[in-house]
Amino acid sequence: MVKRTGGTETFPKLLVSHAARLADAPALSQKRRGIWHTMTWRELAAEIETVAAALEARGLERGGTVVLLGDNRPRLYVTLCAIHALGAVAAPMFHDAKPAEVAAAINMTGATHAYAQDQEQVDKLLEVLGAAPSLQTVVFDEDKGMRHYRHAQLVGYDMLRGDQEPDIPAAIASLVDRAELGEAQDDAFVFFTESGGTTKGVVHSHASLIGRARAAAGIEYCGPEHVVMAFLSPAWSCQTLFGYAQPMAVGTCVCFPESIDTLLADLREMAPHYFLSTPRMLDAIASRISVRIEESGGIGRTIYHRGLDIARRAVEAEAAGTKLSIGDRVARAIYGKLVSRPIRDALGMTRIRAAYTAGDAIDPARLAFFRALGINVKQVYGSTETGYFDTMQRNGEVKANSVGRAVDGVELTIADDGEVMVRSPGLCKAILAAEGRSAPETVDGGWLATGDVGEIDAMGNLSIVDRKRDIGSMADGTAFAPRPVENRLRLSPNVREAVIVGAGRDQVCALIDIHASAVGSWADTQGLTYTGHADLVALPAACDLIAGEIAAVNRALVSEGKGHAQIKRFVLLPAELSVEDGMLTRSGRLRRDAILDRYSGLIDALFGGAAEVALGGGAPDEGEGGAVVRIHDVAAGGAGEKRRAA
């Protein structure tokens, strides 16, 4: 069989092409033990070939599947590339996947091999060996704690790879041959998504992902001279598009922080051009900035607030298409030097061309905050089924409440019930379920229902209101979307997460999950003592603090004519909402059903008018057993009185 040589329609072919064309340009940077190490495209290609050959020797076949468990680390990245070089399929999973999910994923894909970052992941795989008979080999990276493991299926990455430095030209030649065997429509990735308790696998081909990555890269030039920071899990399709497909498509250098805890320091050192974050991360960064500023106090704080005010006005003016007064422009230049520059420096955003945020809605004010600091934060919207890059905000036309216009090739429309429908060339190849493989579910020739309700303006900008199933109406029939209000509350550095309850009720109440470090440091400055999270939320002063912030949100809601969504009562949750206890999805969205279920007693009390409620045996977490949670009333923002009178 004769094949066209030198194509760029699969990931291995792209790699081969970069090794030839970009050769000694940096391909991968990683910080390890305090030092940055950089690999060129040629070195990376040779390394990948070495690992691919070793995996082949361990029985990985073309078309086979490898489950990857772990964080986004360089070795996982190289392994992923090697899997593609072999024509096999990568199925990345979140590091906190439960054993049952891992077993289901292996059985769904028929995976023969697995990659595990450390003992924790290895233990999970060993646990499911019996339930997942197709699994033959587990490659693990870190051997800490596993020196006494004696399972035949286990092989350490170091042992697998060997300690020989590859002969680069020979390895690349071998990789070229290997790459020739692959085709654009071959399966490349399986991403796992969960809805309503069932997990399905979304299969993407090389072609669909490379196509989307190129379309996105075309919107804003991104090339070999740029550096992207990769740290979110590759199990999230958006991260893989951004941190694997796009760098491979255009030859960008990918850099990895030393660990997720050192991210901010490493960002500062590497100063990447692009990075992908989530609204939750941006919240955390913003909270950190404001806590630091408040702690520093004095003149620095005053300058910061002044500077931010002016920068915000500038952002608003830009969005509205008006010009700033001369005085403001001068002040902006001065404060830019005094405030924005140092903060960008501290965050490692000096070279940033765009910081994308995806995965959830970001509040307009949060977006404005970062843009005011001169950080080009832009929203990306999409779904795993359509190769994620559906819409993207464009430079110069970032509208705070919109997720941007459709990416090239993508069509958008709004269904009669308000649901956003997408037709994209990046539509996945197939859907895997326990029952088997099927084509993706679309209507009218390729339109995919996203499950989100939204609007499209005259310019083609899409804005998302909320998840379709989260939108409800209050007892009096007023439509009510919780997420925008929650996002508004999360603007406070003290609020980590908020859950608004109001559907089918006659008023709106909130469960507030505080930012323990921010509220904690505030409590320190107030000279208040506390011993833990539960103790902190029980401080009356902390409750007053949050009550004040909710009252401000209420006032804003009233002034926007959304007085019906005002929050009347709230509680501070005694424990963090976390992914581990099933309250949040892995991308950080609320699992609304689970939360409503777990805190049903609390919610009943909120609406029932009680002043406090004991979290009894209903709570699965022993730590909360018997805790008494106090319920607080909030001052309404004006129009509330009218409702009360009515």
Add this chain to the structure above:
Amino acid sequence: MNAADVIVTEVAQDAQARAFPIGGPILDLDGISLRFGGVHALTGISFDVLEHEIRAIIGPNGAGKSSMLNVINGLYTPQEGKITFAGQRVSRMSPNKAAELGISRTFQNIALFRRMSVLDNIMAGRKLFSHANFLEVALQLPRARREESENRAKAEEIIEFLEIEHIRRTPVSRLPYGLQKRVELGRALAAEPKVLLLDEPMAGMNVEEKQDMCRYILDVNEHYGTTFVLIEHDMGVVMDISDRVVVLDYGKKIGDGTPNEVRSNQDVIDAYLGVSH
């Protein structure tokens, strides 16, 4: 019941397959008696510590555990008794001598260099591996440079092992208690000790921090083969991770053996458990 239990079962099952199998005695204490004026802190204590094992010394408050550790470490000189380390009789132990022999330690009330960063603290633990003199350092001569980079590499290895990369540059005084304990362990490890003495490594920690600390102790033992002698007054977790346990009460040894043997020893139950519960 808790994570530590899980760890133990794991270790117990694989006892044969330990990366560093337990060897012969590395430290032998024979008839140690220590008096402060008229107070008998330790009376005729004898026990040994085998290479690569985790040896716990437990006992109620005031049983003489800390005194015992301070004798091993050379802070106190016992009036009677012999200390043998790696087959060599040590006539007069001193903290410096202990450090040179390869005995590191941590302290109950964390003793860190508070004003220094985590990295500097761990680098300080490499003190015995620096031989370059002032001039060599000042002029950055080859030996000084090589030592510096070797020491840094070792320090970084430990930082990675203990997962404290994110606080590498933080002054230790700003760290929470649990992390300070971990840094102190790191500094002790930096000396590449043969025997590591831990003085109540889990005092004042919450359950989660205790489990973390257990995990690190077991990991260090498995990865580097370090022999541990640790003291605790709380029997819980320490019993679970120890190979053998010595029980002291009022300066006398009242039990010695595997955790199970000690648990079923009537003297121990009377003197220790009776007090504690």
Add this chain to the structure above:
Amino acid sequence: MSMEVVFFLEVLIGGLLAGIMYSLVALGFVLIYKASSVFNFAQGAMVFFAVLSFVGFMELGLNFWVALPVTIVLMILVGMATERLVLRPLVNQSDDTLLMATIGLAFVLEGLAQMAWGVEVRRLDLGIPDVPMMWFADLTDIFVSTLDVVAGVVAGVMVAALALLFSKTKIGLGLRAVADSHAAAQSIGIPLKHIWMMVWATAGIVALAAGMLWGARSCVQFALVFLALKALPVLIIGGFTSVPGVIVAGLIVGASEKLAEVYIGPFFGGGIEGWAPYMLAVLFLMFRPEGLFGEKLIRRV
């Protein structure tokens, strides 16, 4: 330049040069405070002891270049003896005990010095004239004493050398380690006694330098022990543990006391040079108790 400006600069330069000498005295305190967290009451006595011995050796007929190393060796011996006889028996004792011990040491040193060399006031001639540098005066109209300039340079060099010693060397690391925790330093094999010996010997040499420079200006006499009192505001302003802090604070104290004396003094009938620095120190205690460069104590629960 107008007369007022020239006069102001003259006062300022004179103040700064005196200030660097305050820094030198204060540095002796910082050295010991860093290594053993104790305020060394004997520092003034060491200054007196050192320079009196130096003058004594010269009176015995040794020339300057012999007397100097002999005195340095003597100060090293004093440092070693202090470690052996005072500090080592008090290892792991409270800081208060150590403080009392240094008070005792002060009396011993003062007594020994006077026993050995007598109590009369002596002149110390370093061969540097305490007269204005004429070439500089011709150039700028500003009168600055040669002795002041030499003293300033010597003090500056010593301060810089010690700052380097602290920050860049193994000894410096050991010293900082000992300062933070005796137990921890011992456990990693830092020999406490060597560090202490070193520190006390160095403090002795610093005391000698300070004594010689002050002695040359204002005679070698018992009053030199009160130099320690001059160092106190410098320490408070600079922070007890900071080498750069005491340098800057010394300059501030020197300059401000001279300027205050000249410009504010007349309103109080003069003589405020003596207490102006203390006022400044009190202000610091009220508003910035950790000093300019001292570390802020942050306590977290």
